[in-house]
Structure formats: structure tokens, C-alpha cells
Amino acid sequence: MWFKGDTKEFGSSITQFACSFVKGLRKTLYLDCWAGNEKLKEFYSRNGLEYIGDFPEEDYYISIFKYR
Template identity: 65%
Template sequence: MASSSYCTRRAIPSDAQWILETTARVQAALTASGSLQELAKPSLDEVHTSILNEDVFIFQDVMNNTSLGAVTASLFCPEAGHGSLDWGVGSSEKTWYLHSMMLEPAYQGQGMGVLFLKEALSLLRAKEGAGMVVLDCWAGNGKLKSFYERVGFVLHGEFPEEDYWIAVFVLKLDSETGHNG
């Protein structure tokens, strides 16, 4: 896979409908595979707001001008549903909560997700500087946990939810390299 064939960019308003449709496709694939992972189901207005806040990144096949994935990096703000104080991670203006990561099902398992997420984190670091990125996933999803570790995230801990556990990962962005600090 030549990375020059793919790029990661900030989302624009015309991406909003595609994001909603892709959320439904990815959720259907997760459910069909037996996964208990559930994607958030944002409204069109919520997606537009995230795009206008420059929180959403799109992974694109440059040759075919086709969007393949999306991810949102919002300021870590438990009051707004972006993270939890129970996790024991900072909630300064330099801490982001990574969520709603998705890649078209046909493109999963080919290394594109790692490329996409690394590029999105690089764009985030370029705009915002050094900081910490926090994300969570269902603790029972070993494949997803391994994926986040390949990107460079470190397991911070596992925490109980209503009737399941979540794994929380952190990544420190270095202002110079974009890697763990």
C-alpha cells in the first residue's frame, strides 16, 4: 500500500452525510461480526458542529477521490460526554478525546487504519502542539486494543461501565515528532 495514494484531511461540511451513512455501514458490519462495540449515532447537526469546530478528520483514497474513513478528536470534556473523570487523566485544554473512528469495512485489516490514525494525530499535533490524546473501547475487543497499541497508544487502565468494562488508552504527542513523549 503506497501511502501517497491516501491522505488524511480535515472534514468539510459536504462530508457530513457521508459520515452518517458510513457510521451505519460500519455499525452493521460490527453487529454482523458479533462485536458488542457500538458507535455513537450523531445527528446531522452534531456532525456539522464537529466539522465546523475542525474536530473531524477524513481518510481519503486520492486516486479515486473516495472517502474511506473518519475520526473525531474533541477536547477532553467529561461534562460534554467526551471522556470520564473516573479515568484519572487530565482534562486540560491540551487533552483530546478521540472517538467515532471508522473505516469502510472493505478496507479494514489492510493496515490503512494505522496509516489513517497516525496521519490524523500528526495533523492534530501540527495544529494544536504537544498534548495528550485519550480514547476508550470495549475491553473485550482484543483486536481493537492491539490496533491502538500498534498506533502507539498505551493502555492506561480498564474501568467498569454499566454491565461491561472499557479499556482506556493514552498517547502523548511530542511537539517535535508527533510520537509518544
């Protein structure tokens, strides 16, 4: 199993794995969420993703993050 740690760190481990994977491919990883989800936005930032901005959908906004 690639994850060995506290389950509270599971999300960070997955995010770090994905970032490492795309870095090895020399690609960019984009993640989004509902713009009102402050906890997830903080999580993305804390895990090395760069906030790009908020963008409109039909009746709500999404926040876009990237890792290069």
C-alpha cells in the first residue's frame, strides 16, 4: 500500500502523489471546487496548488487551482 499514515493525512498524500506524478510528466494539474468551499480552497493552497481565480458556471462560481 502506498499510503502509510494517519487517515487525516490521506487527502494530502493523494494530492502530493498527483502533483509528483504530473511533475514527472511535465504537465499541469488543474483542480477545482465550488467557490464557497473555503476549507477545500485552503487545503489546495496548503498542499502547493496555486489559486488561479473564480469563474462562473450556470448558477454558481468555481475556484480553479493549478500545480505546475
